[in-house]
Amino acid sequence: MKRAALALLAFLGVACIVAAIAIPTYLVPKLKVVPLDLDITSVASTVSADGDAGDRFPATIFDRCSLTKSKAATLDANLTQQRRSVIVDPSDKNQATLQSGQTVQIDRVRDSSGKERDLTMASSDADRKCDDALLNATVDRVSVNRETSAPNGNVSELQVEPIPEGGTVEEASVKLEDRKGFQYKFGFDVQKRDYYYYDTTTRQDATAKFVEEKTIDGVKTYHFVADVPETDLSNLPDPQGDASLGTMLDMPAKWWGIKGRGVKPNDVITMHRYAKATRNVYVEPTTGTIIYGEEDQEQYFKSPDDSADSPAAVRDFRMDALKGRFKWSDATVSQQADRAQGYLNQLRWGGTIVPIILGVLGVLLLLAWALLVWFGRKRGGEPTDDGLAGEPTPDGDGGSEAATPEEQTTVIPGPVAAPYGQYAADDTTVLPATPDESSTQAIPAYDPLTSPMDTSQTEAFSAPADGFGPIPQSDEQPSGYPYPYADPTRPMPDVEQYRQDPDDEEHPGRHER
Structure with missing residues (x-):
């Protein structure tokens, strides 16, 4: 938008100067x-x-x-x-x-x-x-x-x-x-x-x-x-x-x-x-x-x-x-004087006053355009479609160069704590930037109730087959634990198999057993 405004400013300045030259040289002779x-x-x-x-x-x-x-x-x-x-x-x-x-x-x-x-x-x-x-x-x-x-x-x-x-x-x-x-x-x-x-x-x-x-x-x-x-x-x-x-x-x-x-x-x-x-x-x-x-x-x-x-x-x-x-007669003289004065005013406006006004206005417009371009370059570069060069971007970076597709990535940190162990601080998932925002895939937050790890591969968290239901909530039971089970002593699964192995190209999500 500001690039268009600068172009319009320069166009108007040039147009005013051209008109200031053309009016006395072309229009006035026509009068x-x-x-x-x-x-x-x-x-x-x-x-x-x-x-x-x-x-x-x-x-x-x-x-x-x-x-x-x-x-x-x-x-x-x-x-x-x-x-x-x-x-x-x-x-x-x-x-x-x-x-x-x-x-x-x-x-x-x-x-x-x-x-x-x-x-x-x-x-x-x-x-x-x-x-x-x-x-x-x-x-x-x-x-x-x-x-x-x-x-x-x-x-x-x-x-x-x-x-x-x-x-x-x-x-x-x-x-x-x-x-x-x-x-x-x-x-x-x-x-x-x-x-x-x-x-x-x-x-x-x-x-x-x-x-x-x-x-x-x-x-x-x-x-x-x-x-x-x-x-x-x-x-x-x-x-x-x-x-x-x-x-x-x-x-x-x-x-x-x-x-x-x-x-x-x-x-x-x-x-x-x-x-x-x-x-x-x-x-x-x-x-x-x-x-x-x-x-x-x-x-x-x-x-x-x-x-x-x-x-x-x-x-x-x-x-x-x-x-x-x-x-x-005096009336005739007055009439002719007014007629001549009217012609003189037309020639004066067309030959002097209007060209001066347009010339000064054109110079001011071009000067304003030059100053805006100069200040824009001084602050960081060429004007862009979204603003003058050097303007802060939404993330606060005022740099003049756009980030490359490799640099435009989305970093999703791993969970702070898993139910059965801690992930390493650098265990993160890096998603490459895509040209279209609509083509990205959302990674859902970790949910212990819907995770495949809880339902398909872990028997310790499935409901007992003998029909025991949930244990009623008590003061000793910590709040926030959604499903206490009647038999918490059942053997626990081997969680090591679910740890990420970044070096495994065929199965990047687990260690070999």
Whole structure:
């Protein structure tokens, strides 16, 4: 039993050490992948550039209703950007496909006269009016390598229109070719260097440059800044291959409000919609989780013709279509910080704490095993099935060697006194040990009533034939003598014939007469 306990002790010690090595080298890398249950929701609202929290209208948007009026107009607004990213098919052990739906909603506006109003959003199956609260909506789908979090090119498309009745997602989407940058999550083990960051508005990769380290909600982050260069949005086609709606406008100069040399009020001026942005992302470096985001978006109408042949009034014209600073809400930051901290705890337990605990436990178990074996050998030998070496045996012998079959004998002493004489002190019967306890023969104790010597070969002790019975017990008669006889003077037998003769091989139990 103790041998089995020692073996179990050694096995557990080795198993703990093996697990301490295997967990950080095999299990932890399995944790460093994009989870297939990823579900990220972020909310960002516009804030003023100077950080004035009391500004209720920190953004500017183009008044779409002014398209039917005599002059273009803009509105002061408060905007909210919502984005939810989830895992969809095709996803497997090697890749994860993220689907990210994003909307920009107009909460309230204020016109040039100072009139304020709240806007509402129509249902998805209803016709939208020019003052609908939905400013923009897209659905981005991209498949990424689960280990690197970088796009793998299998799925990369942007849905910019509602799915037509009876149509498919592909019919409402455009392909995004040569996509390289991160967007919803960075890779693991982020370094202090430049990375690509993908911008879906301009459909291009921008370089995100490392700026600084910063702690946000107790989580260390790396701050990256990506400057998205000015891009003509009319060059980004819709699913039909045409310029997207609202990216090109042909309106009279007076509608645009353009006045100047070489420009007539009714001259049709073509303006394109341009976009540029500056994005600030704060990334937890170990897991690549984006903790906080802030971006300055700017979209505006201007003339695509900046040549010297174009009137200066046209070349210098700018009108805001969307301008605002979007900042993640406190709730979103807290949620992302908790998410990153959860990932960090898993990696910390799997990569550091659990291996240390298992390693220490394994060493202690092996040390205990070694000490028990050493003490056992020191006390007398190898452990046996019945106990450690050197343990006292039932007869008190602590020797390490088992007795040989010749030594395992049973010695039965001869009787101290026989009825008719004394046996020698060394007259003993030695029985050899047998392998099976059940095969031994018991030697009965000497009984004067049943001994053959009393009944078959000795007439002195047989009952008299004349019918005399036992003599009654008396005070002179010693007690304990079982059968006194009427005639004790009868001749006694020759007891010498019953003495043992150890040298007689044919009759070892008697002398020759």
